[in-house]
Every structure is written in structure tokens, then in C-alpha cells.
Amino acid sequence: MTVTVEPSIFSIVNYDANEIAEVANEMLKLLGMGSKNLTIEVDETVAMSRVIATAGDPIVVHVLSSAFENLKSPLSFSADNARLSLGRGLLRVRDRQSGNFDDAPLDDALSIVESAVWETYCVGRLVKLGLKVHKQRWHYNFRNRHGFNDATDRQFEQIWNADNLDWSQLMEISRNCAT
Amino acid sequence: MRKFFPVSDLARDERFNQVTNEERMADPRGSGNTGVIRKARSTNRLTPSRPDATDAARNLMHGIMVGEIQALEGAGRTCFDFVTGEEAPFALKLDMARQCWDEARHVEISVKLSEWMGTELGQFVENTVLFAAACSQDPVMRLAGVNRALEGLAIDVFTTMKEFGEIAGDPYLAFCEDWMLADEVTHVKMGSDWLRKITENDPERRKKALEFQTVVDKLFSYGGLRSESDESPILLARRFRELAGFTDSEITEIADVSLAALNERREALERTLAPSPA
Numbered sequence: 001m002t003v004t005v006e007p008s009i010f011s012i013v014n015y016d017a018n019e020i021a022e023v024a025n026e027m028l029k030l031l032g033m034g035s036k037n038l039t040i041e042v043d044e045t046v047a048m049s050r051v052i053a054t055a056g057d058p059i060v061v062h063v064l065s066s067a068f069e070n071l072k073s074p075l076s077f078s079a080d081n082a083r084l085s086l087g088r089g090l091l092r093v094r095d096r097q098s099g100n101f102d103d104a105p106l107d108d109a110l111s112i113v114e115s116a117v118w119e120t121y122c123v124g125r126l127v128k129l130g131l132k133v134h135k136q137r138w139h140y141n142f143r144n145r146h147g148f149n150d151a152t153d154r155q156f157e158q159i160w161n162a163d164n165l166d167w168s169q170l171m172e173i174s175r176n177c178a179t
Numbered sequence: 180m181r182k183f184f185p186v187s188d189l190a191r192d193e194r195f196n197q198v199t200n201e202e203r204m205a206d207p208r209g210s211g212n213t214g215v216i217r218k219a220r221s222t223n224r225l226t227p228s229r230p231d232a233t234d235a236a237r238n239l240m241h242g243i244m245v246g247e248i249q250a251l252e253g254a255g256r257t258c259f260d261f262v263t264g265e266e267a268p269f270a271l272k273l274d275m276a277r278q279c280w281d282e283a284r285h286v287e288i289s290v291k292l293s294e295w296m297g298t299e300l301g302q303f304v305e306n307t308v309l310f311a312a313a314c315s316q317d318p319v320m321r322l323a324g325v326n327r328a329l330e331g332l333a334i335d336v337f338t339t340m341k342e343f344g345e346i347a348g349d350p351y352l353a354f355c356e357d358w359m360l361a362d363e364v365t366h367v368k369m370g371s372d373w374l375r376k377i378t379e380n381d382p383e384r385r386k387k388a389l390e391f392q393t394v395v396d397k398l399f400s401y402g403g404l405r406s407e408s409d410e411s412p413i414l415l416a417r418r419f420r421e422l423a424g425f426t427d428s429e430i431t432e433i434a435d436v437s438l439a440a441l442n443e444r445r446e447a448l449e450r451t452l453a454p455s456p457a
Contacts, residue, residue, distance in 0.1 A: 012207060012208060013208075044208070045208055046208060047206065047208040049231065049234060065208060071238075071302060071303045071304065072196045072301060072302060072303065072304055073196055073304065074198070074203070074206055074304055075206060112228070112230055112232075115230070134297055134298075134299060135297075136294070136295075137233075137237070137296075137297030137298070138297065139297065140233060140237075140295070140297045141233040141234075141297075143347075143349070144227055144232065144233050144347045144349070147348055148347075148348050148349055148350060
């Protein structure tokens with residue numbers, strides 16, 4: 001298992017490549033992906049928190065700088081946010097490698113609704129693995145994409161609490177939010 | 180009790196981390212209006228269709244919340260810092276007291292909206308630029324900097340957030356922003372009216388105050404945060420500014436200042452992204 005972080009030295013944000021690699025190793029082991037090679041590309045020129053993961057050898061996770069940032073202290077690193085961001089990207093890769101998400105678009109082609117559904121599924125599972133998460137943030141994101149009503153809230157809970165869904169089931173639940 | 184409270188002494192608990200506007204603007208990163216993100220969307224306007232809309236709205240809502248705290252502190256200082264009758268008319272202070280009441284209510288509403296949106300208080304950094312504009316020793320400057328520039332920005336921000344809530348179908352966000360927007364229009368109107376009244380026979384003082392407002396307006400444009408361009412997340416709300424007492428030429432001047440700030444930011448970003456000479 002090799003974890004590579006690019007760039008190795010940061011010039012805009014105050015991140016340490018070794019610290020990021022340490023968190024990545026921790027997440028790979030936590031997700032049962034300890035044998036995988038991983039490359040993390042950090043775009044430090046953009047203050048957004050997007051994460052795009054591509055399955056392969058190595059797995060490539062491309063993140064915008066705020067995905068790893070302590071938002072209370074701009075430009076500084078947050079291990080908690082890095083865990084959550086890497087966890088979401090790596091879980092999507094793990095889902096794809098399971099064969100149950102073959103119909104899912106690539107990360108950068110996911111619609112905002114598809115993305116919200118899958119994020120909910122990933123973060124719900126990360127909570128069960130012990131990560132610190134503010135559930136209401138993800139609930140609000142889900143509502144923004146599916147509507148503010150009781151049906152949406154029920155479907156959110158179903159996805160949040162699940163751990164063995166496939167892509168077609170996720171999309172079916174998402175469609176049910178409108179009813 | 181102490182008068183003329185400096186921004187560095189604002190009381191906050193351990194949840195909050197404050198930075199000055201200079202520190203905030205020293206961050207050379209873009210917010211998505213460059214490279215791959217720019218290609219992926221045609222506008223930076225804060226709408227639910229943006230992929231990062233939820234987090235961007237949460238961040239802005241937190242900024243509103245700390246802004247309301249500082250606006251409360253600023254209006255409160257204006258009630259107390261000046262001698263009644265000699266430095267500030269009693270009726271002006273009464274208006275500032277009424278504004279304190281509004282701002283306190285806005286803080287409570289903003290806290291509840293932040294919780295609703297999944298934000299923990301203090302989760303984002305607090306920029307102290309708003310209170311910094313309320314530290315002038317001339318009440319007319321405060322009216323220009325706080326009521327007209329700061330509360331003017333609030334009109335733009337609340338209009339954007341209200342529309343965000345309406346498009347997303349968020350009933351609480353749209354409703355609360357609409358009510359707070361109505362208050363902000365009143366605050367700006369109070370500032371405009373008092374500024375004109377107090378400087379009626381003192382054109383030099385009025386000129387200085389309006390120059391100060393221009394400086395603060397540019398600061399509040401945050402290098403392109405607010406303008407009439409699609410590249411800015413927040414749209415300049417012309418109609419509500421008219422209702423608040425801004426003249427057409429004043430609104431056009433703010434639009435020009437905001438666009439200049441956006442262009443400066445764009446040029447700075449291009450310099451940051453330019454490849455280093457070999």
C-alpha cells in the first residue's frame with residue numbers, strides 16, 4: 001500500500017503532505033481498503049470542498065483545498081474534515097468496486113441530486129464507523145435537493161441508516177421523495 | 180462605562196475565531212470562478228443549482244449571524260458613545276435603539292436558521308470588518324459606514340438568501356430572510372435620512388462621510404462577493420436599495436465600485452495561478 005500526496009509541499013495552504021498521508025492511511029484501514037494504493041491530488045488554488053474519486057490502481061482522489069480545511073481558521077488543516085472528505089471519496093470507490101454501482105455515473109458526472117443521495121449514504125456509514133459528523137448538515141443538503149417535506153425526511157432516514165444498498169435502490173429511494 | 184470600543188476588544192466565547200478583513204483578503208485562493216469549476220458552471224451566483232450550494236449557503240448564513248451581532252454592537256455603541264443633543268440628536272439615538280432591538284431579533288433568527296441548516300455556531304471564521312466600520316468618532320461617518328454601506332450589503336445578501344430559499348423550497352429560510360430584509364431597508368433609510376439631515380448645512384462633512392461610505396462599500400464587496408456580474412455570488416439589489424433611499428446615481432456608483440473590486444480580485448487570482456517562470 002502506497003499513499004502519495006500531490007503537491008508534496010504546499011505554497012498557499014498550510015497543509016503537510018505527511019499529515020494528509022497519515023489520515024489517508026487511517027481511512028484506508030478503517031474502510032477495509034488497506035491494500036490499495038492511493039494518490040491524493042490537492043488543488044490548493046480553489047477554496048471549495050469538492051472531492052472527486054476515481055477507482056483504479058492507484059485510486060485517485062482529487063480534492064479542492066477546503067475539503068481538508070479548518071473553516072474556523074482559514075488555510076489551516078483539519079484532520080477531522082480530511083477524514084470525512086477522504087472517507088466519502090473512498091467509500092464511493094469501494095461501492096464502485098463492489099459491482100453494485102456499475103450504472104452510477106463517474107464522480108464528476110454525477111448530478112447534484114445523485115450526488116446528494118450518495119453522499120447521504122456514505123456519510124451515514126462513516127458515522128457508524130465512528131467519525132464525528134453533524135447530521136443536520138447532510139439532512140439540509142438532502143432536503144435542498146429533494147424538497148422540504150415529510151416524504152423527503154423519511155427517505156433521508158432510510159438512506160442514512162442503511163449499509164447494503166446498491167445504485168438502483170438509492171435512485172429508487174430518491175425518486176420516492178417526490179411522493 | 181467605556182466609550183469608543185475598539186474592534187480588538189469585542190467579547191466572544193471560545194467557539195468563535197475572529198480575523199480582520201486584511202487577514203481574510205490575504206487568502207489568495209479563488210472560490211470557483213476559475214479553471215475546471217468555472218467551466219462547469221455558467222454563474223457564481225448563489226443559487227441551489229450550484230453543486231456547492233448547501234455549504235456556500237451555510238457559510239453565508241454564518242456570516243450573516245456574526246454580522247448581526249456586530250451590527251447590534253455598533254448600533255448600541257452609537258446610542259452610548261455620543262453626547263445627546265451636542266454630538267447626536269436624541270431622535271437619532273432613538274432610531275439606533277430601535278435598530279438594536281431589530282438586530283437582537285436578527286441574531287436570534289440567524290442562530291436558529293444556522294442550526295436548521297446544519298451549522299454549529301463558530302464553525303466558520305468571523306470577519307470583524309463590520310464592527311470596524313462602526314468605530315468612527317463621528318456619528319455621521321457611522322451612519323455612512325454602518326447604516327448605508329453595511330446595512331446596504333445586508334439588503335443585497337438577504338435578497339439573495341430569500342431567493343435561494345424560495346427556489347430550494349425552504350419555507351423557513353425564505354420567510355425569515357424576507358422579514359429581516361424589511362428591517363434592513365428601514366435601517367438604511369434611517370441612515371440616509373439622518374446623514375442628509377445632519378449634514379444639511381455642512382457639505383464638507385457630508386462629502387467626507389460619502390467618501391467613507393465608498394471605501395466601506397468596496398471593503399464589503401470583498402473582492403467581488405457582491406456586484407451586478409454573474410461572477411459574484413450576491414447580486415446588488417437595486418429595487419430594495421431604491422426603497423431604502425439610495426438615488427440611482429448612488430446605486431450606480433456602488434455597482435461600479437463592486438465591479439472594480441471583482442476585477443481586482445480576478446487579476447490577483449490570475450497572478451496567483453500564472454505559472455512561475457522557469
